[in-house]
Amino acid sequence: MSIRSDAYATCKSVWTSPSRDSLRSVIKKLQASESGYLAQGQHVQILGFLVVDQRKTSIEQEMQFLHIMPLEGEDRNLLSAAHRDILQLNTRCVAPLVTQLPQCAKAIDPYSRFKYELPKTPDGGVLSEEVLAKMAISFHEHPAIGVAIQSAEPSASRMTEDKYVGAVSVFYDSLIKAGAYDAPDDVKSIMLGQGKDSLPRIIVRHVAALTCIKASLCVLDQLIYQAILGNKLPLLDRNNIFEVGQLSNNLVCNGLSLSYQPSEQLLRVNVHDVVLVKMEIPGLPPVQLWHVESIHSEFSQEFGSFSRVALREVDENLNPFGHLLGGM
C-alpha cells in the first residue's frame, strides 16, 4: 500500500459520508455564484469560500461592482466542519515531524497564509475518525518526513517559525515559477555543484523535504475536495487527448504537456486539479496522477474548442516534486 492508494480509500470514504451530498450542493452553488471565481482563485479548496465570506466587506469596497452574498449559517457550518476535518488530517499526518520540529509546523501547513479562525460548529464533517487515523498513519511513511528530520540538525537550532515559513515559501514559489518542465537554477547549481554532505546542500535538502511535505498535503487535500464534488477524477486518455506535447524529466519532477478536447465526460479541468492520465507515453507509467499547473483554452468557429494543460507528475507519496527528494 502507498500513500496514494490510502488517499484513494480516503476519497472513497468521503463519497459515503452523510454530509457529502449537502456539502457538494453548497459548493456547486457557491462555485456558480459571483464570488465563486474569487474563492476558487485562492486555490485552497473549501477555505476559499470561507475566506471570501469573512472578507466580504473589504472585498466589496475594493471591487465595487461585486456583490457578495453572505454565506447562510447552515452552509457555513457545513463548509467549516469539512475544512476542520481536513485541517485535522493535515495535523495528524505531520505529527511525527512536528513533535520533533515544532517550529516548522506553520511552514508545512498548506493554509498557513490565511488567518482564518474556524467557527465553532457541531460535528459533521466528511472524514470519520477511523479514516483520519488510517490516512495519517499512512502519511507518516512519507520519505520526506525522514529526510526532514535527518537533515534538521544544522539549521533547526537557528530557524525560527517565521524563518521556516519564509524559506519553504520562497523555495516552493521558485519551483512553481520554474514550471513543470524545468528545475530552478538555484536547485540545479546546488544539486550539481555541491557535495551531498556539504552544509548548503543539507540545508536545502531540509527545506526541500519540508516543501515536499507541504506539496503532498496540498495534493491530498485537493483529492479530498475533488472527492466531495465528484466520484471520478478528471480522466485524460485516448478519448480526449489529441496531442502529447513537451515531456520533461528534470531534477524536480516529470512534466508533461497535453492537448485535449473537452467532452461531456470532461467538460472542464481547473488549475490545481489533480487529474488521471491514462495513456502509453514512453518513459511514463501508463496510468498516473498529475497536478494541473496551467491551462490554455481556445474556442473558435474555425478550429473548435480545445485546451492545453501543463502537468506535473504526482508520485505514489502524492509528491509533485518527487525527483527533488531523491536527488537532493
Added chain:
Amino acid sequence: MSNAVYINSENPTKDQWKLLAQYAYPTNIVRYLQQHGFAGSEKLVEYIAGCFRQSEAYFTAAEESPVDISPLLQYYGAVTLLAGASALVQGGQLPIKGHGMALNAIDIKRVADAQVTPRRNGALQQFAGIFAPGCLFVNGEPWTLEEIFGSIPDLKRDFEGCYQQAVPYTVPVEIVKRDGGSLERIAIEELGRFRAPDDALANVENLRQSYLVPQLTSQYVILRRKIGAPEIGIYSLFNEKHLQIAHSKRGQKLTPGQATSMFMGMYSLGFLSRYHPEFWNRFVRSDQTGELLLVEKFIAVCQRYFPNLVLNEIQKSRIQFVNKTKGILDLSAPPATGPATKPAAKNTARD
C-alpha cells in the same frame, strides 16, 4: 495510406506508367516477390509481366480512342492491371472466373441509372479482397452508377452539379496544421445534401476509432485524430483528403475504396457501351443533360488516377506526383505580404 511519397513530374500519367512498367520486367518481378517472401514460378513471372504490358497498351489505346469505345478499352486495361498487381502482391495468380458482376441497363434514362450487381465469387470480390480489405459485396444487391460516381472524390463537384438530388458518398476534409496540434474539418456546406451532419458521419466506417467525438461549430465539423489511431479516408488526385460514406446494402455497410469503385464504374461504362450501343450511341451523340461531361470526367480521372492507386497498393505508399522546383532549401523567414500587419510582424519575430 498516410505515408505520402512525393515525386516530381511534368507528366504524371507517363511517369506512373514508367513506375508500373518496372513490373513488366522479370528481374524486377522476381526481386519484388522475393522481398515479400514469395518464390514465384517462371509462369507466374511471365503472367505478371504480360498483365502489366497489356494493361498499359489498353490504357494507351483508350486514351487515343473516342468515347464510343474508350470505356471498354479502359476496363480491359483496369482488369488486366488488377490481375497482374494481385498476382504480384499475393505471390500467386488469382483463380478468376468471370468479371464478378453483371450490368443491368434495360430501359434506363440516364447513365446513372445503370445498375451493376456484384457476384460474391468473381474478379470484383477477389480484387476487393486485396485492394479494399473488409469489403464483402452482398451477393445480388445492385449498385447504381450514380452511387459509384458519388464515391469518387475528384467527381464530387461535377456529381453534385449533374445530379441535383443525389447524396454523395465522399466528403472533403481540410487538414489544418496549427501550433496546438493539427485537426481536420469538414465545411458545413459540404454536408448540405445530408439530413444532418450526424447522418453523414454515422456512416463513415471506423470514425469513432480514428477521431475524438466530432465538434460541431456554425461553420465546420471539427475532427481531431486520436493518438496512435490508424488514419481513415482517401485522397483525391490533387491530394485532398476525403472521408468515405458507407453504402448500405441489405443492412450491411460497405466502403469499397476508390480503386474498387472506379473498377465497378469502368466495368459498367465498358459494358454499357459494348452491349447497349442503342443507348450509348444516342447518349454520346446527343446528350441534352450534361451527364456526358460527368462521364467523360470519370473516364479521364480513371485514366490518370486508377493506375496510380494500383501503384500505391503495390508500393504500400501514397504516391503523389507534384511539379515543384528542386534544389533550393529555403530556411529564411517567410516574406511579408502586403502592408505590415500585426500577425505578420508577430510571425516574423517568432521565426
